[in-house]
Amino acid sequence: AQKVTQAQTEISVVEKEDVTLDCVYETRDTTYYLFWYKQPPSGELVFLIRRNSFDEQNEISGRYSWNFQKSTSSFNFTITASQVVDSAVYFCALRYAGANNLFFGTGTRLTVIP
Amino acid sequence: KAGVTQTPRYLIKTRGQQVTLSCSPISGHRSVSWYQQTPGQGLQFLFEYFSETQRNKGNFPGRFSGRQFSNSRSEMNVSTLELGDSALYLCASSGGGASSYNEQFFGPGTRLTVL
Numbered sequence: 001a002q003k004v005t006q007a008q009t010e011i012s013v014v015e016k017e018d019v020t021l022d023c024v025y026e027t028r029d030t031t032y033y034l035f036w037y038k039q040p041p042s043g044e045l046v047f048l049i050r051r052n053s054f055d056e057q058n059e060i061s062g063r064y065s066w067n068f069q070k071s072t073s074s075f076n077f078t079i080t081a082s083q084v085v086d087s088a089v090y091f092c093a094l095r096y097a098g099a100n101n102l103f104f105g106t107g108t109r110l111t112v113i114p
Numbered sequence: 115k116a117g118v119t120q121t122p123r124y125l126i127k128t129r130g131q132q133v134t135l136s137c138s139p140i141s142g143h144r145s146v147s148w149y150q151q152t153p154g155q156g157l158q159f160l161f162e163y164f165s166e167t168q169r170n171k172g173n174f175p176g177r178f179s180g181r182q183f184s185n186s187r188s189e190m191n192v193s194t195l196e197l198g199d200s201a202l203y204l205c206a207s208s209g210g211g212a213s214s215y216n217e218q219f220f221g222p223g224t225r226l227t228v229l
Contacts, residue, residue, distance in 0.1 A: 037220075043202055045220035091157065100145055100208060100216055101170055104157035 002027050004094050006105035013082050014113050021077045021108045023092030029053075031097040034068065034075045039089040039107070051075060082112045116141065118207050118221035126227045132193040135224045139186050139207030145169070146188040147218060148180060151202040160203075163188050192226075200228045 003026040013019045025034065036048040049059065051068050059066050063080045079086055089109045093102040119138045127133050139146050147170075148160040159172040163182035180190045186207075192199055202225050206218035 035217075042222060043204075043225070044222045045204060045206075047217050047219060050217055099170055100147060100162050100164075100218070101159040101172065102147075102149075102157075102206075102218065103159075106156050 002029075002032075002094050002096060002103040004092050004103055004105035006090075006092055006108050008108045009106070010109045010111070012111045012113060015084060016081050018078060018080050019082050019110065021079075021090050021092075021110065023075045023077065023105060025073050025075065025092070025094050027094060027096060029096045033095045033097075035093040035095065035102065036066065036075075036077050037091045037093060037104075039091060041088070045091065048077075079110075082110075084112050084114050086110060087112045118205055118219055120203075120205050120221040120224050122224060123222065124225050124227075126229065127195050128229050129195055129197060131195050132191065133195060133226060135190045135192075135203055135205075135226070137188045137190070137205030137207075137221060139188070139205075140219055143207040143209055143219075144186055145208045145216070146182060146186065147206045147208070148188070148190050149204045149206065150174075151204060151223070152198075152200070157204075160190070195228045197228050199226065201226060 005024045032053045034051045037045040039045050056068050065078045067076045089107045091107045092105040095102050121136045145164045147162040151157045162170040166182045177193045182188045202223045204223045205221045208216040208218045
């Protein structure tokens with residue numbers, strides 16, 4: 001069975017601090033896809049990144065970076081120099097090959113204090 | 115390109131009633147998935163439609179049903195509403211083809227309140 005764990009329920013940081021959101025997953029599949037989504041107060045889930053199980057290369061996009069480690073089944077997300085606009089709930093999700101549905105973690109609510 | 119649209123955005127119903135929610139995917143997308151989001155259960159997959167056929171289904175009772183039209187627009191229906199059906203219902207669209215790179219793009223959701 002697929003399972004995604006986001007142990008951090010809520011995190012508060014002061015603006016300009018760096019923050020890392022943790023994601024640990026479980027799957028028996030060898031091919032799978034990991035995602036991060038952002039959910040601002042408006043409710044819409046905004047796609048941030050997809051990572052394939054066969055590609056462990058880390059990625060940086062502006063202030064965002066992702067660290068994928070198959071050895072520890074983790075796919076962590078770091079925001080550098082956080083801003084108030086980063087305040088949202090962040091979801092990690094897993095999809096296995098052959099299906100389109102996402103298995104979501106419980107989310108981490110990030111609050112950036114000005 | 116216009117994003118995923120969902121109507122209505124807010125809905126209030128009473129127990130026992132039924133409700134229909136609508137979702138229009140991104141132009142050219144053929145797959146529409148529905149998710150339920152509640153504080154207690156989080157985000158859970160309801161079902162996926164592709165080319166007017168249900169392709170995948172989550173673990174929800176038969177009161178939850180859906181359909182997809184030839185223009186890829188999808189509707190979700192919940193019959194005999196229960197208090198526990200109060201939730202944010204999110205629709206997601208994707209290309210839906212054989213490619214593994216099918217990011218799902220979400221709409222703003224319909225917030226359903228059952229009284």
